Amino acid sequence: xxxxxxxxxxxxxxxxxxxxxxxxxxxxxxxxxxxxxxxxxxxxxxxxxxxxxxxxxxxxxxxxxxxxxxxxxxxxxxxxxxxxxxxxxxxxxxxxxx
Numbered sequence: 417x418x419x420x421x422x423x424x425x426x427x428x429x430x431x432x433x434x435x436x437x438x439x440x441x442x443x444x445x446x447x448x449x450x451x452x453x454x455x456x457x458x459x460x461x462x463x464x465x466x467x468x469x470x471x472x473x474x475x476x477x478x479x480x481x482x483x484x485x486x487x488x489x490x491x492x493x494x495x496x497x498x499x500x501x502x503x504x505x506x507x508x509x510x511x512x513x514x
Contacts, residue, residue, distance in 0.1 A: 418460055418463055420471045420474070420475075421456060421459055421460050421463055421470060421471060421474045422460075424456065424471070424474035424475055424477070424478050425452075425453065425456035425474070427478050428452050428456065428477060428478050428481055429449060429452065429453070431478065431481045431482060432444050432448055432449060432452060432481065433449075435484075436448070439492060440492035442492075452477075455477065456474060456477075459473055459474050459477075
């Protein structure tokens, strides 16, 4: 069962990496990969008493990442290319500067 969780973890990292490179034109931040790796590590610990549940949750996390349900990690930090769906920005206050 742990092999299945390792496979689900690698698919999850690939999804995060692909989406970040596609949207922001940069590799993913280490914190995003660390958070997802931590979740899958906890699932690996859960696989001792409940292997089917752990594998089901791992695959469910990957499906949620593909569907972008949580909308986590989709924003680009300043200095990066912004995603195409963001409007405005730049902090302009108008012609009067107020």
